[in-house]
Amino acid sequence: MTDTASRPRRMRDLHCVLRLSETEAATMGDEEVAGEDQTMIINMGPQHPSTHGVLRLMLELQGEQVLRSKPIIGYLHTGMEKTGEQLTYLQGATNTTRMDYAASFFNELVFSMATERLLGIEPPPRAQWIRMLMCEMNRISSHLLFLATNGLDLGAVSMMLYGWRERDEVLSFFEQVTGLRMNHNYIRPGGVAVDLPDGWRDEVLRLLDYLPGRLDEYDVLMTGQPIWQERTQGIGVVTSDECFALGVTGPILRSTGVPWDLRRDMPYLFYDQVEFDVIVGSYGDCFDRYAIRLNEVRESIKIVRQILELMPDGDYRIQDKKVTPPPRARIDESMEALIHHFKIFTEGFKVPEGEVYVAIESARGELGCYLVSDGSSVPYRMRIRGPSFFNLQSLPHMLAGGLVADAVASISSVDPIMGEVDR
């Protein structure tokens, strides 16, 4: 075991993070500094084709080499946590789902799980399996988005369209189930919003049969290509010590060789009943992160095949009348059903006072929800621990000493989604 006490000292000695406020940087630009060894502080972003959303990077350059850097965020901040304090628990999923907009089911899931923990209820088994199915399909679509953008950033322009094409097939499956391609508001406290449609098995099987061939094509296009390997191997290296010190989780942590995956190590839903491998890298570089995500798609395909076999029949949401709205048809027949429907959709259901932290393994790392309730029908405090927020802290360490062109590769390999960074 490495010496935990010396880690932070080494982190500080690394001096990778440029701690300069915006006003300081602005005034520095006005000074005339002569000399060959002059370093330049330039901005990358927030509007930039390669910064994965509105990420601004302040880079201190010496020639082409990056010395120190600082990610500046907040350009997509829309006060979602404050909004979360105004919406009822039934509406809460519509808000949280838009944080990590590429992998939206995970946000809904973590919020619903936290609410259910406070309520002390457990959704029925079929609901849990449906949630697992949608989350794993969402992991596939999120990683396909990563493969597309990673390819484009490094020059494999056609990869962009291939990834998008595959992802769109998955999104059209989501549309059949939830009604929306993205930001579905499908996983709600108590279960899921509607049951899977007829013919869903055929649709999922069609996708599962079609995807592995395409993934092999990506192996030909990228994994084995010398240009790809030159551009990603040895670039953006992080060590497991750095990851532990910075709170970095997900594929980045796994690329350093640490086999930590919440689905395996702290299982939730029914992940302990399915077989899958946790993909681990060895060098902590961009190539490892690319390969991990590519293979995680294969593992998710494996999990979905098992879910197809193990999916039970039953209710798709808990029958507790206080939490679950009644089926629409019953509203015509029963006054009680009408009243329940009205109360749940206007005032919302009340959640007992308490606080809870629930975390799951999203496509980007540990996604957590810290929920504080005061006994009313809206959360008192809803905090979403977005993995990309903490993963971005590893960026200065990846960029230090590299070239600007490698910065593009590193940012892409971190795969940040600014929605969950800024909220």
Added chain:
Amino acid sequence: MADVETTPEPEPQPEPETMHGALVQRTGGDVVLFPTRDDYCAVVEVLRGDGYDMILDVTAVDYLLHPGRALPEGVQRERFEVVTMLMSHERRERVRLRVQVPASDPRLPTLFNLFPGAEAAEREVFDMFGIVFDDHPDMTRILMPEDWDGHPLRKDYPVGRIPVEFKGAPGPR
């Protein structure tokens, strides 16, 4: 000797549970510690030595409008609470620390020297709640613009509705 009737002794109160000097509450499977402001860094350091090798989150809650939360005996109730979450990968366990921070003096020592990953999270707590972390390397706003006034997630900060000019539309909630 005559048998003297003695009043039964009151049941001894169970000792409040402490861990590393901080009061503990076990809620729904989670272990929550309540260190004081002065003990905060020391408790985190002991936990880190005990195998809690990653910081998951540092966040805060403003309890201004809360009707009343359950705190263990001996914890001084304040307006703000800073919540820190640590993870032990070896034991597969998380621990939560809730530190009470008064509104009159919203300061807390930083965890940056123990866990550099707390840097961005503490900046967000400062930005959203106005709690200053002493010895933090870069105590500036992270989400809001640098020159913003006010701390948005405080309960006395308005939600911010923009009135819309439509005939018959409801006004600000």
